[in-house]
Amino acid sequence: MQPLSSPARILCAVMAAVSIPMALVIPLWITAGRMAFGVSGHLVPIFAVTAGPVLAILMLTAAIRITVNAAARRPFGAPLKTSLLLLGNYVLAGAFGFFVPDFGEDGSGSVFSAVAGNDVLGYSAALANPFGIATLLVTVIVLVKAFRVPVAVPGCAEVPA
Numbered sequence: 001m002q003p004l005s006s007p008a009r010i011l012c013a014v015m016a017a018v019s020i021p022m023a024l025v026i027p028l029w030i031t032a033g034r035m036a037f038g039v040s041g042h043l044v045p046i047f048a049v050t051a052g053p054v055l056a057i058l059m060l061t062a063a064i065r066i067t068v069n070a071a072a073r074r075p076f077g078a079p080l081k082t083s084l085l086l087l088g089n090y091v092l093a094g095a096f097g098f099f100v101p102d103f104g105e106d107g108s109g110s111v112f113s114a115v116a117g118n119d120v121l122g123y124s125a126a127l128a129n130p131f132g133i134a135t136l137l138v139t140v141i142v143l144v145k146a147f148r149v150p151v152a153v154p155g156c157a158e159v160p161a
Contacts, residue, residue, distance in 0.1 A: 004080060012077030015086045016070035019078070022090055023059035027052045029097040030135075037114040041104025055093075058139050065146040079149050082142065089138040096131035099124045 004012065031052035032044050066086070070078050078086065101110040101124045110124035 008080055009075060009077060011087070012080055012083045013070075013075065015083035016067055016076060016078040019063035019066050019086060020060070022086075023063040024056060026059060026090060026093045026097075027056040030055065030093060030100065033097045034100070034102050034109075034111055034114075037111045039102055039109045039111065039114050041102035041108060043100070043102040043104075055136070055139060058143050059089075062139070062143040062146040066142075069146070069149065082145050082149060085138060085142045085145060089135065089142055092131055092135045092138055096128060096135045099131055100128040101125050 031047040034040065035044065066078050066082060070076050077083070098111045101113070101121060102108065109118060109121055110128070112124045112127075113119075113121040
């Protein structure tokens with residue numbers, strides 16, 4: 001197995017370091033990120049008791065395991081495949097929070113429609129579902145991967161799973 005390049009080592013270290021904070025920020029973004037753009041509706045309290053806590057628990061469990069394993073490695077870092085999965089998960093979840101529409105008396109729309117105009121609200125609804133499903137799928141894959149990768153791996157070299 002070849003040693004990782006410097007950018008890959010940096011990615012491994014950064015992903016391991018930000019995994020715990022991101023496990024809290026991402027569910028918060030999905031649950032209430034629209035409110036920062038003036039869009040608030042019935043989905044915020046629904047996500048606050050359903051999707052938000054579920055994602056937070058799954059992501060936090062994986063992040064704690066990833067960080068503990070990364071701390072046991074020299075140099076500090078998550079495995080490369082796990083780091084790439086984490087990065088993909090953050091992008092997917094960010095997109096889900098960006099596109100998920102909300103409807104209610106306080107405001108209707110999504111972050112996308114708040115930025116691009118109400119004419120794109122239909123696109124938000126169409127894109128939110130696949131991003132939401134992909135986010136949950138990759139979250140579960142990251143969780144499984146976090147518990148399958150052994151701790152005793154030098155550096156952030158990948159172990160065949």
